[in-house]
Amino acid sequence: MDNSAQIRVAATKLFALRGYEGVSLQAIADVVGVAKQTLLYHYPSKESLRRAVLNNVFEHWRRTLPAILQAVTSGKRRFSALTDELVRFFSSDRDRARLLARELLDNPEDMQRLIGENLRPWLLLLAEYIREGQKVGSIRADVDPESYVLHVILLVVANVANLSTLSMSLDTSGAASDAIERRHLKELARLARSALFVR
């Protein structure tokens, strides 16, 4: 991995942890072990580094999208697998979810464009599948297809981004934190599933 990629990876982690404004170029350079000016050689400004980080996250998304779509449209589990696949994608690297949750708040204009380009076509396609399910009676008639899909995605992003904080608040006994996290994500999947299908 060359320095350019190392810088991007370090920036992703730090931006996800402390936010764009909370991270100095010097802090990123220190982690990588280069001078701050080396960083500015690869990325001419802090803002260009932000965009590289964000583009990289959506690039992962585009590469993973086909697998997620396939899980939803083929086989017998169909839509039940949607939430599982989303949870898998974001859980495999929680910084992705944290970064997106932050950028939604910090950078709504850029995110609106990126959502429009990377999420919207897929969201409309899933909504169409839901409408078909409603016609044949397998999916509840009162579901708002586009809105439902958006809620499930936001719920997954928000939960994964804040999973350790939330699971602490859930703990009643002294259960292992990853067991509580699994329990919470399981209820997420149940919630999404049972709000969609006719019993």
Place this chain on the structure above:
Amino acid sequence: MDNSAQIRVAATKLFALRGYEGVSLQAIADVVGVAKQTLLYHYPSKESLRRAVLNNVFEHWRRTLPAILQAVTSGKRRFSALTDELVRFFSSDRDRARLLARELLDNPEDMQRLIGENLRPWLLLLAEYIREGQKVGSIRADVDPESYVLHVILLVVANVANLSTLSMSLDTSGAASDAIERRHLKELARLARSALFVR
């Protein structure tokens, strides 16, 4: 309203919009129309201002909590009103939701404590009501009570915090943005309700 309160109100708005690290004391002082040093007279440090802002949000929460609990535990609509009340509380001042969404990411330790003190007792109480509903058969047996309540709260906070960004991504026709927002919040309420009750 004295200067101390004006500063807190301005800081709340700016922290919600751009985040703690993204707002300088000078920027807050400029909005209020005082010198930065006046701000530091009322709040000895930026960190103390953050805590005052956060405490104020949770103070509102504590004052509103009884009304929300009453909506849930009395009358015939019972739990259906929970989401409505939560949406009402956060929608009445979106900066509240934005601030909480940010602090969950920026300041997880403080938020864990504040959730533990202000949310947890209430969450356990609601979970108990859900368990009673499960006994009498009105609420689905597979609901995880504590986890469910946490999901609903997080879903409301995340949606209200990002409502304008999300509604833009939902828009298919040229519908008015507040109509799209209402539609999206209506589906949120339906999702929460239909995942809880036996049909």
Place this chain on the structure above:
DNA sequence: CCTACCGATCGGTAGG
């Protein structure tokens, strides 16, 4: 990729 810097602004404190 680094050394040597800049205009400006950061959070916080001085005396009055």
Place this chain on the structure above:
DNA sequence: CCTACCGATCGGTAGG
């Protein structure tokens, strides 16, 4: 001795 501020400036660090 107090509350409620001010203009000026502190030592450091920001992005570039």
